[in-house]
Amino acid sequence: MPSSNNEEYWDLFFDEVNSHLESLTQQMQALELNPSSLNIIREIFRLVHTIKGMAATIGFNSVVKLCHKMEELFDFYRQNHQPVSSQIINCQIQATDGLFKILEYISSNGEDSSVCLILAESLCQSLQKELSNLQKPQDLESKPEKTIQIKVKFAQDCQMPGVRAFLATQALEKTGLLLQSNPPKDQFLDNGNLVKDGLTAVLCSDKPLSQIKEGLFRICDVIEVELKEALPEIESQAEEISEKIQEVREIYEKECPVYIIEKLTASQKEELLKAELKIFYVDLSLIEEAKSPEDQFCNLFNNIHDYLGQILQSEPSLDSLKNRQNLPKQNIHIKTTNNKCINEILDQEIIEFNARKQRSRLQFILAIKGDHKNILDFLSDACELHKVELKEMEFIDENKISSSDNLKGINEPENHKVQAENNSPPLEDIINITKQNDIKTSFVRVSLNSLDALMNSVGELVINHNRLKLILDETPNNQLRSIIQYLNQVTTKIQQLVMGVRMVPISQVFNRFPRFIRDISRELKKDINLVLEGEETEIDRLMLDELNDILIHLIRNSMDHGLETTDERLKKGKSKQGQIKMQAHSQGNHVFITISDDGKGIDAEVVKRKALAKGLISEDEANLLSNKEIINLIFSSGFSTAETVSNLSGRGVGMDVVKSKINSLGGQITLHSVVGEGTSLKLSIPSTISIIQALIINIQDGLYTIPLSEIREIISVEKKKQIYRIGNCDLLTFAGQSIPLINLRKYLCIDESLNINDLDYIPDHCLVITINSEDKVYGLIVESLVGQQEVVIKPISQKANLKGLINGVTVFGDGRVAMILSIDQIVRFYLNNEDLRHFGDSDNNIDELSHSREIN
Amino acid sequence: MSSQKATSVLIVDDALFMRTVLKDILSKNGYNVIGEATNGLEAIEKYQELKPDITTMDITMPELDGIEALKRIIEINNNARIIMCSAMGQQGIVMDAIKSGACDFIVKPFQPDRVLKAIEKAAAE
Numbered sequence: 001m002p003s004s005n006n007e008e009y010w011d012l013f014f015d016e017v018n019s020h021l022e023s024l025t026q027q028m029q030a031l032e033l034n035p036s037s038l039n040i041i042r043e044i045f046r047l048v049h050t051i052k053g054m055a056a057t058i059g060f061n062s063v064v065k066l067c068h069k070m071e072e073l074f075d076f077y078r079q080n081h082q083p084v085s086s087q088i089i090n091c092q093i094q095a096t097d098g099l100f101k102i103l104e105y106i107s108s109n110g111e112d113s114s115v116c117l118i119l120a121e122s123l124c125q126s127l128q129k130e131l132s133n134l135q136k137p138q139d140l141e142s143k144p145e146k147t148i149q150i151k152v153k154f155a156q157d158c159q160m161p162g163v164r165a166f167l168a169t170q171a172l173e174k175t176g177l178l179l180q181s182n183p184p185k186d187q188f189l190d191n192g193n194l195v196k197d198g199l200t201a202v203l204c205s206d207k208p209l210s211q212i213k214e215g216l217f218r219i220c221d222v223i224e225v226e227l228k229e230a231l232p233e234i235e236s237q238a239e240e241i242s243e244k245i246q247e248v249r250e251i252y253e254k255e256c257p258v259y260i261i262e263k264l265t266a267s268q269k270e271e272l273l274k275a276e277l278k279i280f281y282v283d284l285s286l287i288e289e290a291k292s293p294e295d296q297f298c299n300l301f302n303n304i305h306d307y308l309g310q311i312l313q314s315e316p317s318l319d320s321l322k323n324r325q326n327l328p329k330q331n332i333h334i335k336t337t338n339n340k341c342i343n344e345i346l347d348q349e350i351i352e353f354n355a356r357k358q359r360s361r362l363q364f365i366l367a368i369k370g371d372h373k374n375i376l377d378f379l380s381d382a383c384e385l386h387k388v389e390l391k392e393m394e395f396i397d398e399n400k401i402s403s404s405d406n407l408k409g410i411n412e413p414e415n416h417k418v419q420a421e422n423n424s425p426p427l428e429d430i431i432n433i434t435k436q437n438d439i440k441t442s443f444v445r446v447s448l449n450s451l452d453a454l455m456n457s458v459g460e461l462v463i464n465h466n467r468l469k470l471i472l473d474e475t476p477n478n479q480l481r482s483i484i485q486y487l488n489q490v491t492t493k494i495q496q497l498v499m500g501v502r503m504v505p506i507s508q509v510f511n512r513f514p515r516f517i518r519d520i521s522r523e524l525k526k527d528i529n530l531v532l533e534g535e536e537t538e539i540d541r542l543m544l545d546e547l548n549d550i551l552i553h554l555i556r557n558s559m560d561h562g563l564e565t566t567d568e569r570l571k572k573g574k575s576k577q578g579q580i581k582m583q584a585h586s587q588g589n590h591v592f593i594t595i596s597d598d599g600k601g602i603d604a605e606v607v608k609r610k611a612l613a614k615g616l617i618s619e620d621e622a623n624l625l626s627n628k629e630i631i632n633l634i635f636s637s638g639f640s641t642a643e644t645v646s647n648l649s650g651r652g653v654g655m656d657v658v659k660s661k662i663n664s665l666g667g668q669i670t671l672h673s674v675v676g677e678g679t680s681l682k683l684s685i686p687s688t689i690s691i692i693q694a695l696i697i698n699i700q701d702g703l704y705t706i707p708l709s710e711i712r713e714i715i716s717v718e719k720k721k722q723i724y725r726i727g728n729c730d731l732l733t734f735a736g737q738s739i740p741l742i743n744l745r746k747y748l749c750i751d752e753s754l755n756i757n758d759l760d761y762i763p764d765h766c767l768v769i770t771i772n773s774e775d776k777v778y779g780l781i782v783e784s785l786v787g788q789q790e791v792v793i794k795p796i797s798q799k800a801n802l803k804g805l806i807n808g809v810t811v812f813g814d815g816r817v818a819m820i821l822s823i824d825q826i827v828r829f830y831l832n833n834e835d836l837r838h839f840g841d842s843d844n845n846i847d848e849l850s851h852s853r854e855i856n
Numbered sequence: 857m858s859s860q861k862a863t864s865v866l867i868v869d870d871a872l873f874m875r876t877v878l879k880d881i882l883s884k885n886g887y888n889v890i891g892e893a894t895n896g897l898e899a900i901e902k903y904q905e906l907k908p909d910i911t912t913m914d915i916t917m918p919e920l921d922g923i924e925a926l927k928r929i930i931e932i933n934n935n936a937r938i939i940m941c942s943a944m945g946q947q948g949i950v951m952d953a954i955k956s957g958a959c960d961f962i963v964k965p966f967q968p969d970r971v972l973k974a975i976e977k978a979a980a981e
Contacts, residue, residue, distance in 0.1 A: 159963040159970075160947045166954055189947055218977050220960060220970065 011447060013058050014107050020051050021100060022511070028093050029514050036083035044092075045074040051099070062102055062116035069124040070095050073131050088130050093515075098123045146229050147179070148205060152216055153198040153224035162188035164221050165199045171215040176205025198224075279312075279367050280375060283389040286360035293360040294321050296383045300362070308378050309368030316362070448541065451502060458498045459792035463811050465491045466789070502542070503687070506584045506591070507535035509548050513555060513582065520559055527566055527577045528559060534584040539591045539687050546665055547593075547685070553658050554595050554681055555580065562599035562679050572676070574598065590667075590709065591687045596680030602673040604630045611636070631673055635659045663824035664807075668773070692793060694810070696786040696818060697769070699744055703818035705791055705810060710823045712770040712777065714785070719764045732768055732779050739770060741779045742830045744821075747805060773827040780826075793820060805829065862888040863979045866908035868899040868925070869941065870917045874964070878912060878941075881968045887975065896920025896928075903929050903936070910978050911938045912962070915949055923953055930957035937978045941966075 024047045031040045052067035070092060077084055102116045152168050154161050165181075165188045172178050181201040183191045205212060209227045216225045286293050301318050304311055311318075368374065465487060472484050510532050521528040539547070563569075563578035570576060583594045604627040611617050611633045617625070625633075635655045662669045667685035686692065686709060694705035695714075715734055717723065723741065724731050730741040768779040791810035796819075807822040865887050869875045879889045891906045893899040895917045903911060911929070915922040922940065929936050940953045940961040950961045959981065960974045 159944070160942075160950055160961065162947055163950045163954055163961060166951060167960070170954070189951060218980065220973050220977060 009058060010107070013054060014103065015447070017051055017054060017103060020047050021096065021103070022508075023047055024051075024096055024099075025093075025515055026511055028089060028096060029518065031084060032086065032089050032518075035086070035089065036081075038078070038081060041074055041077050041084065045071060045078055048074065060102075060106060060112045060116075062112055062120035063099065063106075065117070066095060066099060066102070066120040066123055069127045069131075073127055073134075076131060076134055088134075091126055091130050095123045095127060146205065148176075148203045148209065148212065149228045150201045150203055150212070150216075151198055151224075151226040152201070152222055154195050155221040155223045156195060158195055158221040161194040161221070162191065164219060165191075165194055167219045168199055168216055168222065169201065171219060172201060172203050172212065175207040175212050175215060176203050178203055278369070279365060281363070281365055281389075282375065282379075283363045284361070284379060284383075286383060293362075297321050297362050300379075300383055304366065304378070308374065309366055312365040312367055314362065314364035446501070451498075451541075455498055455502065458495050459794075461491055462495060462790065462792055466812065467815075499540075502540050503538035504541050504544055505535060506537045506539050506544065506547075506593070507532075509544055509551060510535045510582055510584070512548070513551070516552065516555065517559070517580065520556070524559060525565065526559065526563055528563060529577045529579050531579060531581045532583075533581065537584040537586050537591055539584075539586075539685070543591075543665060543685060543687070546661065550658050550661055550683070551582075551593070551595070555582075557655075558595060558597040558599065558679065562597040562601075564600050568600075586687055590684050593683040593685065594680055595683075596678060598678040601675040601677055601679050602631050602634065602671075603675050607631055607633055631671060634671070635669075660828075663822070663828075668824070692791060692820075693788065694791045694820065695769070695788050696791075697782040698784045698786055699748065699782060702748075703786065703812075703816060704744075704748075705789075705818045705820045706769065706771075706780075706823065707807075707820070708788065710771050712772050715768045715770060715779075717766055717768045719762050719766065723762060730762075734768075734770075737777065739768075739777050739779045740830070741768065741781055742826060744780055744782070744826070747826055747829055771823050771827075773824055776827075778827055778830070791818070791820070862886055863910060863975070864888045864890045864906070864908045865975070866891045866893065866899070866902055866906055866911045868893040868896075868902075868911060868917070868922065869914040870894050871914075874914065874941070874966075877966055878971065881966065881971050882975065885972055894918075896922060896925030899925045900928050900932070904932065909937065910975060911936065912941050912975075913938050913953075913958070914941045915946060915953070916943075923949065923956065926953055926958055927956050937981060939974055939978055 024044065027040055027044045027047065031037065031044065034040060048067050048071045052064055052071060055061075055063035055067065073088065073092065098119055102112075102119060105116055106112050150172065152165075154164055158164055165183075166185070169178060169181055169185055179202040181199065183194070183199070188194070203212070209229075213225050213227055216222055286296060298318070298321055301311060301314075301321075366375065465484075469484060469488070472480055513532070514530055517528050517530045558580050563580070564572070564574075566576055569578060579598045581594070581596045583596075585592055608622055608625075608630050611630070612619065612622055616633060616636050622630070635658075659669055662683060662685065665685055667683060669684075670682045671679065672682070673679040686707075693708040695708055695711060696703060696705050698704075715732075717732060717734075722732055722734065724733070730743070732739045732741050762781060763783065767782050767785060769782055770777050770779050789812075791812075793808040793810060796806055796808050805822055805825050807820040809817055809819050811817055865882055867875050867878050867882075867889060869878070869892075875892050879892070882889055890908055891902045893902045897920045899911070899913065899922075900920075913922040913926055917925075926938055926940070929938060934957075936957075938958045940950055940958045941964060942950050942953075942961055943964050950958075953961065959978050962971050962974050
């Protein structure tokens, strides 16, 4: 292996190559949206070329091979400026995935094995196929090929007609591609009817008919030759093919996309009312054979403007039509070869049909003084009309319009504008992405390991700095004091810098999703639009890795369970395209990520029924729970509301795993859902996980720390007045709220002999730290507070971790060790052990409470 | 072929009778029969020596049959114009010959107009 020589560079190689691959994936997507952008094609070419060069240097031949083929294909596009077909983009995306796989294999197995080569080889083959397909039609275009139907008759006294027929086919093959002959070539000898029936053949040739005829007449016993240029329909002799195509067409006809036209603005409406104009919604399509629909539409626009009335809005707009006019015209070339290619032909047919259909459709809203007859007369004169749909619109009752037409949501023109923009992002945006990537590559790369080591050392520095400070507090040496103050500043700065270095924009995770959504939405056959916001928000790199899986899970849920299918959406009067929004912003030490969809939302009733059926809650409990609490039951383990389980999500391990993972990161997840409108999940996650501000508390002479971010308030409590017991639940009344008290001693196993049936364990005067968990407030009883400090989290081994109640430990300056409590985990334990969960946040409980106080 | 010079023909057949009949038909119609061969090997030799415009080739011959001779001549000159002479009922063999590069065929017993037509067409190529 030549690669073994370069092993020292492997890390560097994989790091860089991975970032290139990520950019590559992004560019591929950009290309999909904008398949004729030469800039993107160049960028992709450059990226692939770079990867190839790197791989060649380190000796990964399979990578080189695959890259070379990918490059070749893009080179073709670079030379011949034409839009990249979606089939080829798909092929290239597959190849990119292949690159990912190969590199993954190499990095985990340490060598470029034959497995990789085989994978590369097979991908190369499919790329090569596309490439030769591309190059072929080019040659054909230069001299137009026609398909010719040929009939040859032989003399009655013809000797050995089979051989004559063979000579005829030979002559034909000299002039072009013989697609078919009847009888077939291999049956000439056994066929007794050749003289009677003659020979028919289909030839694809660019030669003049006379030349073909001459060639045939040069054969003895040929007495009659009939040549006819075949029409495309006749050409596809295999009837099943044309049937299939017809089928595809019909399907397509049904599924022809419905465009949403922007709403009328208020001023436009007023104007129309004043002028006593009638408004029509016109949906027209040109005949299939129509040449350059763009030109026709542009003319139509002009004519309508001159003679008929005013076009208020249109889809596509006049501007985009004008732009398209300038695009090179694609010559649609259908060619039927042999049966092997049926699928290819069909694919091509679908794509072309699709494109033609799209191109020849125009929808607009027209304001005129006449009535629908005027429009129809006008339109049938003005263009090669195939079909037209007219609807007169009344805009007095806005609701009526929204229900009877495709035009709805009159009040929100901005919303639709946003959607339209998202569908076809302007080129500048894509260029911007490229630029950003360029800037990124100009940074120095640091391995994650050395960064972690640096972080760890900074942690030690902070600890020792604290120790030094502790000693100095006892020695009144002013000189030392000023030194330590300066040291303090430097330490803080170093810490901030290191933290800053660890921070990466969340786009690194977000950017994987457009591709993800694209793939899955195809699989689910749902039309989904992803909106990303706040990708520049920075987050700790370690956190980012953890986040990826969580986000994938949540997005999958939204796609699978949240968003409806296109049909369902249309039935409900929603836009055809479902939307998923990923937003991120930071606030304080936390990063908030919201994932929202405009799907069907979570039905509390359904959740309740499921929870009851699965025995997660009892009937009585269910009646006490608020809708919000019920919805939150989906975070319980063993829950799945999907009626059908797809291969993505819905196995019931989902949300509880997600939740505990987020909790273990020190974050929280909240859910908000409105039936029929959608669901939004809000994640709040600390932006870093290594150093936190913490409150140090004392329980039974043991030191514990609670992350400051978790704490709501600290209350000084007088036991007799404020703490009550209902059942076996201790409650604190504070500011009109009843707060369940969590006895830490019990959970931390500090005091085995503790009699928790008695309130005696609580001192007369104590402190209660209130915390928030899942929108509920809980209280933790502590004996005394030690102080607030920045602590460095040291991870703790799983075995030593008390049921996951500990997030880690920290070492103080004086060498003492304190455990960092995982508040969410403690609350979870509390809820599982205690029955009276519902006392959490219900205000009604106050009455109940005061009632029980009276009894006491 | 040049119009001034008569098309030259090499006749290959093991039977003198057949050669004579064919030679007569061709000579009477202005073709120049420049040689005759009696078997396949001789045919190859004569072909190389005489470089005829057209060769008529019998199929069944001693030493080397017409199909083999045809193949070797085609090897020597890919554009050699060779017309196979076959008896009735040899359609399959004729087909092989055509696939191997023969440009046409005539069927015994020879009918002068058919022979002439075949030669004429071959000469025009």
